[in-house]
Amino acid sequence: MSNFESILFSDSLKMKMINLAMSKTFNKFDAEDLVQQTYLKALERQDQFRGDKLDPWVITILKNIFIDSTRKKKEDLLGDDTPELVANDESSSVLLERDKDKCLKGLSEKEREIIALRQTNSYDEIAGDLDIKNGTLRQMFSRAKEKFMRCMGFFDE
Amino acid sequence: MNENDKILINAYFDGETSPDDSKYIESLLDSNQDANEYANKIKKANYEINAFFNSDDSKELDKSISNFIEEQKKKNIKSKSNFNFFNFRFVDGVIALVNQRVAAVAMVFAITGLLVIPSFLQEDEEFFNINIEREGYVTKDGIDINQIISDTLIDMADADIKKANLQIGSELISISITNEIDNCISGNFLYINKDYQFKSCLSDGVYETKFN
Numbered sequence: 404m405s406n407f408e409s410i411l412f413s414d415s416l417k418m419k420m421i422n423l424a425m426s427k428t429f430n431k432f433d434a435e436d437l438v439q440q441t442y443l444k445a446l447e448r449q450d451q452f453r454g455d456k457l458d459p460w461v462i463t464i465l466k467n468i469f470i471d472s473t474r475k476k477k478e479d480l481l482g483d484d485t486p487e488l489v490a491n492d493e494s495s496s497v498l499l500e501r502d503k504d505k506c507l508k509g510l511s512e513k514e515r516e517i518i519a520l521r522q523t524n525s526y527d528e529i530a531g532d533l534d535i536k537n538g539t540l541r542q543m544f545s546r547a548k549e550k551f552m553r554c555m556g557f558f559d560e
Numbered sequence: 561m562n563e564n565d566k567i568l569i570n571a572y573f574d575g576e577t578s579p580d581d582s583k584y585i586e587s588l589l590d591s592n593q594d595a596n597e598y599a600n601k602i603k604k605a606n607y608e609i610n611a612f613f614n615s616d617d618s619k620e621l622d623k624s625i626s627n628f629i630e631e632q633k634k635k636n637i638k639s640k641s642n643f644n645f646f647n648f649r650f651v652d653g654v655i656a657l658v659n660q661r662v663a664a665v666a667m668v669f670a671i672t673g674l675l676v677i678p679s680f681l682q683e684d685e686e687f688f689n690i691n692i693e694r695e696g697y698v699t700k701d702g703i704d705i706n707q708i709i710s711d712t713l714i715d716m717a718d719a720d721i722k723k724a725n726l727q728i729g730s731e732l733i734s735i736s737i738t739n740e741i742d743n744c745i746s747g748n749f750l751y752i753n754k755d756y757q758f759k760s761c762l763s764d765g766v767y768e769t770k771f772n
Contacts, residue, residue, distance in 0.1 A: 412633060417622075417625055417626070417629065421618065421621055421622055421625060422618075425612075425617070425618055425621070426613075431621045434621055438621075438625050439625070439628055442628065447742065447743050503611075504612075507609075507612060518609060522610070522613045525576065526571070526576045541567050541576075542567060544570055544571070544574070545563075545566050545567040548570055548602060548606075551605055551609070552601050552602075552604075555608065557604060558601070
């Protein structure tokens with residue numbers, strides 16, 4: 404296995420991709436598609452990789468694939484008259500899950516990315532992967548958490 | 561408690577504060593009720609966020625992606641085994657050279673009728689030969705030229721060679737790769753005074769070549 408492949412297939416990059424994909428799609432099936440497509444694209448374009456850090460390059464591929472697929476889904480939905488399903492009799496735990504999802508969705512893409520990457524990485528690593536300064540990252544984290552806490556109603560208690 | 565304190569409290573629970581900042585936060589949490597309440601909310605938020613990323617869905621996803629990675633590793637190994645042709649030819653060539661090049665090449669040429677001369681090596685006048693029977697290029701319909709070309713294209717792509725010449729009996733085949741787009745290479749080759757086009761694409765870890 405080449406050096407490129409050992410890093411690409413490493414557990415640490417896999418977990419970054421899984422968490423990022425979940426934070427973008429909120430759906431394990433879409434997340435699986437997104438991660439698999441990212442791997443295939445990275446393998447296909449490995450000759451184009453120039454640099455010493457693979458993770459930011461792969462993360463950019465994942466983000467671009469997600470943007471493309473979202474754009475395509477929006478186009479497909481134009482003119483779709485299918486009515487939205489309304490669920491009834493949901494248990495409080497399901498509602499809490501939905502609140503959590505809704506509140507995470509309420510964050511900006513960047514805020515969700517840093518929260519997703521934080522699951523497995525240090526602030527310095529995240530700053531490197533997303534090309535932002537450590538100080539800026541700390542501010543973003545704090546604001547994102549506060550936004551999430553407000554959305555979840557933690558300040559209403 | 562100011563904005564900077566909030567940033568530090570958040571970093572503190574992420575284990576990202578310096579020893580001095582940690583001491584400061586610990587004393588703040590002991591002395592300031594607002595800071596203490598804010599810290600509890602941060603802990604609760606962290607718990608909810610961690611639960612999202614460690615859900616059963618995420619665990620299942622981890623499993624399926626791990627399986628996918630294993631499949632890709634196997635495919636890549638399979639794909640690379642197709643690239644051994646060049647190495648084989650090189651080793652055989654070296655052996656032929658060591659065993660008195662001209663005699664060895666002439667003898668193999670007489671037996672197989674096939675001589676392969678990559679053009680990038682011609683300057684050194686090194687001759688490379690293959691045993692077409694051992695390589696499986698002889699079929700009931702004769703020599704499988706398409707397969708020889710396909711394998712040579714893989715070698716050329718692997719070694720980043722754009723032009724090569726193969727001599728088969730009295731015929732010389734000149735292969736040129738003229739285009740490389742994404743995972744495909746295309747170009748042409750001359751065989752018995754006829755120009756053929758080819759396109760070879762990497763699909764699922766294996767090259768597939770089509771001829772016109």
